[in-house]
Amino acid sequence: MLELRQVGAAYGSSRVLFGIDIAIAEGEVVALLGRNGMGKTTTVNAIMGLVPLTQGDIRFSGERISGLPPYKVARSGLALVPEGRQVFPNLSVEENLVATAANHGRAAAPWTLGSVYDLFPALTPLARRSAGLLSGGEQQMLAIGRALMTNPRLLILDEATEGLAPRIRREIWTALERIRGRGQSVLVIDKNIRMLGRIADRHYILEKGRIVWSGASDRLLSDDSLRTRFLGA
C-alpha cells in the first residue's frame, strides 16, 4: 500500500536520508526505530509531503504521492499524528474531532464520534471543553482521535506516547491494540521497543539516514546485540 523507493531528503544542503526503502502492506502495523536524530521524523514528514525529496519516490496504492502538497497527500488517505500533539486549542474536543473529519480511505465502517469516544472514554466528559485546556495525555488522545476521524487508509504516529505519564501511556497502547484489531494499517515511531514488539508486525531500524535492519518482532525482541547496537536498548 505504501512504498518508499530509494528516498533521500535534506534540509538545505544538509542531507538527512540516503536512499531509504520501506514497504507497508494493507493491514500491517510497521514500526520505524532508531536513536534520536537518525531521521525518523524526517521520513514521515517526507511521506506527508512536508519535506521535499532529493531522490527516489513514494507510492501509495500504486499512485505516486511524492511531490504532492501535504493536503493532497492527506486526501489520498494518509493521516499523521505529529510529535508534540497538535490540536486546535480554541476549539472544543468535539469540534476538533469533526473539524477535519472525512472518509478519505472510503472505509466501509468509518470511525465516528461514538467509536472514537468508545476508544478513548476519557474524552467523553470533555466533549465541550476547549482543547487547549486538556492535559498532555488528553490532547494526545484527541490528536489520535482526530486523525482517525479522517478515516485514513494509513495512520502514522510519531512519538505518540512521548512525555506522558505511565497510566496515560498504557491507555494509548491499549487504544493502539484496538486500532490494530480493526485492521487499520499503521506506521508507528516510538521508543518503547517492548510495546512495539507486541503491536507491530515488522520493524525498520534507521541509523544516520539509512535502513540498517528490518525484520519481524520476534527477531527484534530476541536479538539483544541488535537492540544494543542500534537502539541503545
Ligand SMILES: Nc1ncnc2c1ncn2[C@@H]1O[C@H](COP(=O)(O)OP(=O)(O)OP(=O)(O)O)[C@@H](O)[C@H]1O
Ligand atoms: N528543520 C530542520 N532543519 C535542519 N535540520 C533538521 C531539521 N529537522 C531535523 N533536522 C536534522 O535532521 C536529522 C534527523 O532528524 P529527525 O528529527 O528526522 O530524527 P529522529 O530520528 O526523528 O529523531 P528524534 O527522535 O530526536 O525526533 C537530525 O540531525 C536533525 O538535527
